[in-house]
Amino acid sequence: MQHDTLVEIEDVVFGYGDRPVLKGINLTARRGQVIAIMGSSGCGKTTLLRLIGGQIRPGEGHVRVAGESLGELDQAGLYRLRRKMGMLFQFGALFTDMTVFDNVAFQLREHTDLPEDAIRDLVLMKLHAVGLRGAAHLMPAELSGGMARRVALARAIALEPMLMMYDEPFAGLDPISLGVTGNLIRRLTDTLGLTSVVVTHDVQESLKIVDYVYFVSEGMIVAEGTADEIRASDLPYVHQFVHGEPDGPVPFHYPAPPYAEDLQLGGASA
Amino acid sequence: MNKTVLDLWVGLFVIAGIVALLFLALKVGSMSAVKTSSSYEVVARFDNIGGLKPRAPVKSAGVVVGRVADIRFDNETYEAAVTLRLDKRYAFPKDTSAAIMTSGLLGEQYIGLEAGGDPQALKDQDRIFLTQSAVVLENLIGHFIYGKAQEGAPQ
Amino acid sequence: MLKQSIENLGNRTIQGVWRIGFAARFFVAVLLHSGTAFRRFGLTIREMYFTGVLSLIIILVSGLFVGMVLGLQGYETLQTYGSEEALGVLVALSLVRELGPVVAALLFASRAGSAITAEIGLMKATEQLSAMEMMAVDPIARVVAPRFWAGVISMPLLAALFSAMGIFGGYLVGVQLIGVDEGAFWSQMKSAVDFEEDILNGVIKSVVFGIAITTIALFEGYDAPPTAEGVSGATTRTVVTSSLAVLALDFVLTAFMFRGLG
Structure with a gap:
């Protein structure tokens, strides 16, 4: 294993009940990189993220973060490792009963013995980094979707993690918030020396900021490469995805019996 | 908030x-919790306790001085052994008598204590020898009818 | 047809037993992770505000009315036997032994229990619990346990307030309105109500109800499917299940506690 590898996923197989979701995935993220995991909705991207965060354990294979295999850690070990991880949930997942300030201060209060004025300074610094220092006293319900996600980002980096995970950071944002969020991910990765794993289906926005892309389809990695390689790729699946074509290797129709048969046009069965 | x-x-x-x-x-x-610290127990035996129940009051001159702590059946003498828990503040002579009474015609039953004249006082775990059983209504009616029948019978 | 319904019954039974098993494990997990709820008692106090203080109005008003009704009805019945002075005994014993713990628990289940389920369910649906886990904070210790202990502490206090309020209501109607002798009302009550047998047992009952209601409410919330229907269904189930649990537990506890008095 290379020294600068932070996340390593090796031959991971996972399924919910009888339904297989991941069928042998290999993936690595190096320190300081932004990598993206792309694919259509429901292809197992979020499951992959939950595996890295240790919220679920792989059926087969290994998930290693900073050299530690998540499948073998007990709860205490997992929690120790998670202090070095941050995760941005799709809709922010801010604690609705706390102010923006208390949300960002949450981890500092839970995991450190810092005095309240030191916490105050740290929280305001993090909020300043996402441009929302002025919103510290607001409740999450008073924020727009984009702002909530930026607050959640500030909360996730409060303890200066080494790994940041983003679950659909671009979903449902207006074009301005989109650009702001993309820039933030890149800037935070560079300035804090993070490693970022972005799960998304927003190709154009993410290709601007990522170092390396993995394409997931039906539980397998179907393509990988740098942003430029992906743009230039002529693999049918990637081409369809990058250019947003309605039909192609990913069919428009969910698998079904022949249309005529379903409508009983044959008349034979009636 | x-x-x-x-x-x-x-x-x-x-x-x-x-x-x-x-x-x-x-x-x-x-507060019945108090009674464990400042009370003493005496035992009285009755032929018949009627409808007496645990926690029934023990009264002397109409004043509550304690409660019935326990009722057991003695299989050797075929009597009811009733443990009375009395307040330490009240001391009774050794020859005090106990009777099972009823408040009102259908009211609850209690134990009445009648003080005797003995100079020595009852101590913890002492026994009250003079007892008077409960008046059972059915027996009373039975006696009454029997008595009437005898009266009316030709000599 | 018959086979189908027997299969249905079997399926439901198996699922029910599964859920009871999960709930039991959940309960043990809450107990094991209760350290935080006491080390940082502020968290528990905060929840006591939401479960206890906010239930005060409904508990006090209901207690007053239940007591007043007991006063009226009890007087009507007792008058027939010419023992109106026993009104105090009747009101106090019914409240302290049964109505106080049970009615307060039923009100608590619908007022605080449903709120707990909805809150936890929504926190789960909006991934707040997952977010907490990812921040290396155990949601059982940080979110669930303080609510559990807040409920367990609040319940007997609410039941006592309900009973006290009810006795006051009975006093208002019986003594002030109808004119039962005040001295007899209080003294008969005092001589008939025992601290250990009646009041302490009532308190024990309400503690058990508190444990049952908060456990059910928290479990339903924690177990709710993360959707709008999921949370609303869980909230309904909390009220139904915990009300039934309170009544069933009341029967069991009463049978144990007052068996020796018959």
Whole structure:
């Protein structure tokens, strides 16, 4: 294993009940990189993220973060490792009963013995980094979707993690918030020396900021490469995805019996 | 919600709850917990206790001086052994008598103590020898009818 | 047809037993992770505000009315036997032994229990619990346990307030309105109500109800499917299940506690 590898996923197989979701995935993220995991909705991207965060354990294979295999850690070990991880949930997942300030201060209060004025300074610094220092006293319900996600980002980096995970950071944002969020991910990765794993289906926005892309389809990695390689790729699946074509290797129709048969046009069965 | 306001409300709530508990304990109920520390027990045997129940009051001159702690059946003498728990403040002579009485015609049954003249007082685990059983209504009616029948019978 | 319904019954039974098993494990997990709820008692106090203080109004008003009704009805019945002075005994014993713990628990289940389920269910649906886990904070210790202990502490206090308020209501109607002798009302009550047998047992009952209601409410919330229907269904189930649990537990506890008095 290379020294600068932070996340390593090796031959991971996972399924919910009888339904297989991941069928042998290999993936690595190096320190300081932004990598993206792309694919259509429901292809197992979020499951992959939950595996890295240790919220679920792989059926087969290994998930290693900073050299530690998540499948073998007990709860205490997992929690120790998670202090070095941050995760941005799709809709922010801010604690609705706390102010923006208390949300960002949450981890500092839970995991450190810092005095309240030191916490105050740290929280305001993090909020300043996402441009929302002025919103510290607001409740999450008073924020727009984009702002909530930026607050959640500030909360996730409060303890200066080494790994940041983003679950659909671009979903449902207006074009301005989109650009702001993309820039933030890149800037935070560079300035804090993070490693970022972005799960998304927003190709154009993410290709601007990522170092390396993995394409997931039906539980397998179907393509990988740098942003430029992906743009230039002529693999049918990637081409369809990058250019947003309605039909192609990913069919428009969910698998079904022949249309005529379903409508009983044959008349034979009636 | 301000933290101090919240704390204040919860504090008031807890105080109100404890006051309610104290009200129930002191004003509504009688603290029977006290009796273990300042009471003594004596045993009285009865042929028949009627409908006497544990915790029934023990009265002397109409004043409650204790409660029935326990009722057992003695299989050797075929008597009921009733343990009375009396308040330490009240001392009774050794030859005190106990009777099972009924408050009113259908009211609850209690034990009445009638003090004797012995200079020595009853001590813990002593026995009251003079007892008078409960008056069982059916027996009373039976006696009455029997007596009437005898009266009316030709000599 | 018959086979189908027997299969249905079997399926439901198996699922029910599964859920009871999960709930039991959940309960043990809450107990094991209760350290935080006491080390940082502020968290528990905060929840006591939401479960206890906010239930005060409904508890006090209901207690007053239940007591007043007991006063009226009890007087009507007792008058027939010419023993109106026993009104105090009747009101106090019914409240302290049964109505106080049970009615307060039923009100608590619908007022605080449903709120707990909805809150926890929504926190789960909006991934707040997952977010907490990812921040290396155990949601059982940080979110669930303080609510559990807040409920367990609040319940007996609420039941005592309900009973006290009810006795006051009975006093208002019986003594002030109808004119039962005040001295007899209180003294008969005092001589008939025993601290250990009646009041302490009532408190024990309400503690058990508090444990049952908060456990059910928290479990339903924690177990709710993360959707709008999921949370609303869980909230309904909390009220139904915990009300039934309170009544069933009341029967069991009463049978144990007052068996020796018959």
